[in-house]
Amino acid sequence: MPHSAHNTQLATREHTQYGYVDGAGIEVLHARFEHHRFATHAHDTWAIGAVLRGAKDSMTSARQPSIVNAGEVYAIPPHVAHAGMSIGNHGCEYVMLYVPDAEWQLQCDIHSVSPHAFSQPVKMRRAMAPFVQFAALSMQSSHMSSTWPDEWALLCEAVLGSMNDRDASAQSSSIVADKRLRDVQAYLQAFSGRNVPLDELAREASLSASELCRRFTAAFGLSPHRYQLVLRLKTAKHLLLDGVTPSAAAAATGFADQSHLGRHFKAVFGVTPGAVARRNSARTF
Structure with missing residues (x-):
């Protein structure tokens, strides 16, 4: 073949x-x-x-x-x-x-x-x-x-409907993080349209960069960088659902260009930004 x-x-x-x-x-x-x-x-x-x-x-x-x-x-x-x-x-x-x-x-x-x-x-x-x-x-x-x-x-x-109530043995997913980490989480959410440098986050938490990374990853399962990348991708997805073009969504969420957004978007969501944009007129993607 x-x-x-x-x-x-x-x-x-x-x-x-x-x-x-x-x-x-x-x-x-x-x-x-x-x-x-x-x-x-x-x-x-x-x-x-x-x-x-x-x-x-x-x-x-x-x-x-x-x-x-x-x-x-x-x-x-x-x-x-x-x-x-x-x-x-x-x-x-x-x-x-x-x-x-x-x-x-x-x-x-x-x-x-x-x-x-x-x-x-x-x-x-x-x-x-x-x-x-x-x-x-x-x-x-x-x-x-x-x-x-x-x-x-x-x-x-x-x-x-067919399930009996059962107590799952898995650990609860709720995370009890100290206030400094919750503040960093809120800070990343507030500025999800841009790259937030690690030293800026460390200052916000009054921790060293290495200590912040260690504690944040232990609390949330993602490093600060990965966490904010996923936040930015979610923001881009919502923009696409609202009718924003892929190139404009990339610019609005701090990605270098549409191709840069596309690589990370596909890695996390399994579909391309273009697929979202094409479906948005029907409010689906």
Whole structure:
């Protein structure tokens, strides 16, 4: 097979679709990857995943793999650092929902399920079809804008309704950091449109740069640099959803150019800024 044809075939085996549900603030990724490896990052929402085919390593721990197989559902709490990659030679197809903390907590309360019940993957083959359906509808904003409460309730019933309340043995993801670190976190959030030098952060915390890095990473799972990079990427994503062009979003969030933004955006979110911009007129990406 010619080399170019082989590359084309590989490209067609990988795909991503991203949807956004306005009323709920839920983002949806339906993807199939073979070779893509996500850079370490953290979300400010719950990441609720369902693996449809193949297997993936959610990489929530540097010490041991976190393997999720086909037919399993898992959840990563807000602010927990993780990466991700497919396992084996056949790739991995999955649906991932990014659900605001208050909404996930509410649905878990409704169904008397611990929010941490999916800290370890749970076999739920019957939930795969509702995940796919919800993802497909999230790509059709004109339909989803009026029907999302019902569709979301159906998905939660499929995922949570059959679960008994269980006390997860995993450690709570809530982080008790000292005030200096919380101040640094707030400072990075306030200035997410630019690169904040480490010495500036160290002055804000009244710590040495090395001590700040050590304590911040221990508290939040990401170094100050990685934390602010992810914040800037999130800011760029929201700008793209609001109709800003990729080049303008890159300039507004402190990236050198659109290509610079694109490399990091794809590493964290799995899709390009252009894919977000193309979908924004339908309020999905």
